[in-house]
Amino acid sequence: MICAACHRSPNPVYVDLDLIQSTESRLAPSKHPVPNPPAARPALTATVLGLKAISLSDPSNRPKQTIHEMFLAGQAKAQADLLSRLKEVNKGAVREFQLQQESSITGDEARAYMDANVKIRPIFEKWANDRAPVLSDLALIEGFPIPDPQDKPESKPKTPVQQKQAETVTTLRVRLKSIDEKFKADSNAILAAVTQKTHLSKADLSAKVAHLAAELDVKAAGEANAQIRKAESLLSFKLADTAPINLPQSPSRHLTIPAEKALDPPPQVPSSGILDSAADRRRLLENELRIWLALNRFTLSATRSGHRDVTQEFQKWRQQHGAGP
DSSP: OOOOOSSOOSOEEEOOHHHHHHHHHHHSOOOOOOOOOOOOOOOEEEEEOOBOOEEEOOGGGOOOSOHHHHHHHHHHHHHHHHHHHHHHHHHHHHHHHHHHHHHHHHHHHHHHHHHHHHHHHHHHHHHHHHHHHHHHHHHHHHOSSOOOTTTSOOOOOOOHHHHHHHHHHHHHHHHHHHHHHHHHHHHHHHHHHHHHHHHHHHHHHHHHHHHHHHHHHHHHHHHHHHHHHHHHTTOOSOOOOOOOEEEOOBOOEEEEEOOOOOOOOOOOOOOOOTTSSHHHHHHHHHHHHHHHHHHHTOEEOSOSTTSEEOHHHHHHHHHHTTOOO
16 A cells, blocks of 8 residues: 655545456456467378370461562562662762762853953953043043042032033043943843853753752662562462471379478467566556656545545546556
8 A cells, every 4th residue: 555645745635446456357358278280281192184195286377478478578678778779879970970060060160251251351441441531531620539529528609610610520420430330231241141151050960960860760779679570589489388286195193292290389488477466466556656646746545535536537547558458
């Protein structure tokens, strides 16, 4: 029995430990006997019956095409591969032809420009002869170098002589412009003829290159077809039917599974511990009560009379914290 604390608390309570201990004794689980191991299985013997020999057809390997038909099925791919290789060879020939023709066009263009220079030379000399006296007359009036009329500042009112000179300058400038524009137009016409001829030659070369490439492609296709037909003529036989699957005879067999070894009986483990006796369980219960009284600042009264009975509250606390059953 637990005694009251030395420093008495203003909250003395009563707990019926005998009631709690008797209740837990009634609820204590009963001991179950350890089960015995099962009986050992005896030996088993079975007989596997034999099978007769049998011959089965193999549908997965049944021929659906002759070798000729198989060859035709892959003919398109073989022909495409061969044609691709022939076209690669022809590309080199087309490129070589194009380079030769471009070199020829470049030489013709250079000769055409030389001829154009020869034609432009008399036009240039005529331009210089026509321009020289007009430029000389203009220089006599405005000085040399001849000033740009856009940069010439506005002059004061002109005298009749100055006005006449201004009109003459305007006329001379118009003549110079006309001479320059005629020379430019005549020389550009000669050069444009050379450029036009070069463009026509390049366009004609593009057409020739395209025609040559198409012609070589047709020739390559014919060569590929000829090679395919030649190989095809060597594969005119048929594939023989596949052999069946033969399963040999199997003899009868006897199968024996030996008996199992009997299991050992369970060991006898002694059961003893802190809760083996009523006195041990009583001491554990008193220790739990001391903890609960301290947590709630209670003191324990030895009698029920005149004090609050908190047996159920203590038991509820033990159940919540895993101490009780």
